[in-house]
Amino acid sequence: MSNLPRCAFILFSTILLQVSIGGCADDADMTADTADTGGGDAAGDSSSQEDLRVFVTAAEYTPGTGIAGADAHCMADANRPADGVYKALIAGTTRGICADADCASGPSPVDWVLAAASSYVLAPDGVELFETDSDALIAWPIAVVLTPGGVNQFSGFDRDWTLRPDFHCDDWTSTTGDAGVGWTHSLDSAFLQGGSVGCDASRPLVCVEQ
Numbered sequence: 651m652s653n654l655p656r657c658a659f660i661l662f663s664t665i666l667l668q669v670s671i672g673g674c675a676d677d678a679d680m681t682a683d684t685a686d687t688g689g690g691d692a693a694g695d696s697s698s699q700e701d702l703r704v705f706v707t708a709a710e711y712t713p714g715t716g717i718a719g720a721d722a723h724c725m726a727d728a729n730r731p732a733d734g735v736y737k738a739l740i741a742g743t744t745r746g747i748c749a750d751a752d753c754a755s756g757p758s759p760v761d762w763v764l765a766a767a768s769s770y771v772l773a774p775d776g777v778e779l780f781e782t783d784s785d786a787l788i789a790w791p792i793a794v795v796l797t798p799g800g801v802n803q804f805s806g807f808d809r810d811w812t813l814r815p816d817f818h819c820d821d822w823t824s825t826t827g828d829a830g831v832g833w834t835h836s837l838d839s840a841f842l843q844g845g846s847v848g849c850d851a852s853r854p855l856v857c858v859e860q
Contacts, residue, residue, distance in 0.1 A: 702765065702859040703773040705729045705736070706796050706834055710852035711804060713819040713829060717745050717761070720804075720822055724857035731773050736857040737763040741806035741813045741830075742821040747786060751810035757785040763858050764788070770858065772796065787811055791837040796856065802831040802847065803854045809839035819849035826850070 707727040711720060720738035730736055749758045764770075766786040772779045772794065780792045806818035807830065817830035826849055833844040834856065847853065 701769045701771045701776070701778075703731055703734065703736075703776075704770050704779055704796070704856065704858050705731070705773040706801070706803065706856055707854045709854075711738075711855045712825070712852045713804070713822045713849045714825050716821060716823045717742055720855055724855060727857070729773070730857070731859075735860045737860055738804075739763055739856040739858050740804055740818070740822065742818045743813065744821055746811075746813050748811040751812060753785045753787065753811060757787075759786065762786060763860065788841075790839060792841060793837075795837065796834040796841075797854075798835060801834045801854060802844065803834050803856050804829055805832040805842055806830045807832070807842040809843045811842065814843065817846055824849055829853075832856075 705727075706729065707723060708729045709723070709727055711723045715722070717738065717740065720740055721736075724730065724736040724738050743760075745761045745763070747753060747757050747759050747762050747764075749755065764782050764786045766782055766784050768782050770779045770781070771777060778793050779796070780788045780790075783789045804822075806814055806822075808814045814830040817828050819825070819827055819829050822829075828846045829849050829851065830843060830846050831853060832842045833840050834854070836844065
């Protein structure tokens with residue numbers, strides 16, 4: 651009878667020791683798991699923004715459907731990358747950035763399609779094309795031509811980023827009047843304004859990722 655309490659005490663002490671050791675191991679595993687999870691989150695938070703893509707449409711656009719129609723033309727074009735949303739880089743009373751030359755009084759964006767302080771590449775190859783400044787304007791010069799050989803694209807801009815009055819086909823809804831065009835092979839502001847064509851003409855669009 652005198653040995654029974656001692657055995658019970660030893661057994662009880664052994665159980666407590668096993669539970670204590672197991673608990674420490676579980677705590678160590680949990681601490682390691684927490685550290686691993688925290689490291690993964692930190693790496694994810696440090697990821698940088700990817701370059702935005704630009705392409706010239708394979709199919710020419712004819713005014714008459716408005717700016718929304720031009721955007722839809724970008725999205726339906728064969729040159730559009732498989733992912734992303736793209737809008738047309740054209741000017742009108744419902745799309746623009748500068749109320750005065752080169753946004754001297756500050757940008758006034760209206761449904762503007764370029765992002766400030768961002769890098770743009772030419773799809774599909776990812777060749778560096780241009781960067782934008784803090785006002786979301788292209789920082790000239792463009793690095794490479796968008797298309798070789800000199801192609802007019804619809805624009806509506808003047809060379810200082812303002813809207814060319816009477817050169818946007820009534821916000822691209824009309825096939826009468828004149829349309830401002832730029833040059834896809836130009837590396838400077840002639841990319842925005844290089845002449846004009848009739849609003850019944852067909853020309854490519856420059857489309858930019860949003």
